[in-house]
Amino acid sequence: DGGITQSPKYLFRKEGQNVTLSCEQNLNHDAMYWYRQDPGQGLRLIYYSQIVNDFQKGDIAEGYSVSREKKESFPLTVTSAQKNPTAFYLCASSDQKEGWGGYTFGSGTRLTVV
């Protein structure tokens, strides 16, 4: 079955450490997105990519970085510059050709600073 796989499901980060969250899709979607979810705040866009080797900052990109070297993969790195990284991170993809089909989401990664 086609879908989006996020790993790991749970991740613990020490102060000053960079961590990378994985997101892989086999839907052949052009666009991929990273959202951060905090209680009571809904989803906030971190980064998005419409095509391989291209990506744009979202609303809260500071302290995060991404790459899009392959169509299937869009990893997110949470750097030490992100002062409050504890959150639930969601990766999503959409078919740009269709343009309006909505997002397919992964099952999320819960990141906790220890």
Added chain:
Amino acid sequence: AQSVTQLDSQVPVFEEAPVELRCNYSSSVSVYLFWYVQYPNQGLQLLLKYLSGSTLVESINGFEAEFNKSQTSFHLRKPSVHISDTAEYFCAVRPNTGGFKTIFGAGTRLFVKA
């Protein structure tokens, strides 16, 4: 720019009772409208969407939403809820002309009581 307001953060309701989750939006351009559902510790799943045509859209599990352009609303309704409908529901909008970024509301937590 677009914005989405979900008017209730939590909605408690008894099993088999009707429910309405309210969503208002603002936008300077025409938009597509979506409802997503999120079960605990999972990603979001597309519940239903309005793209064009009939203003009343339905999901396979009994939910429906009606697009009201004059009131800029897209409220979600179900005539009789089940315990299994307990989840968080997100309203979202996306421009239908060239844009592809989706804006999410803060979410409404539906709690169905026996």
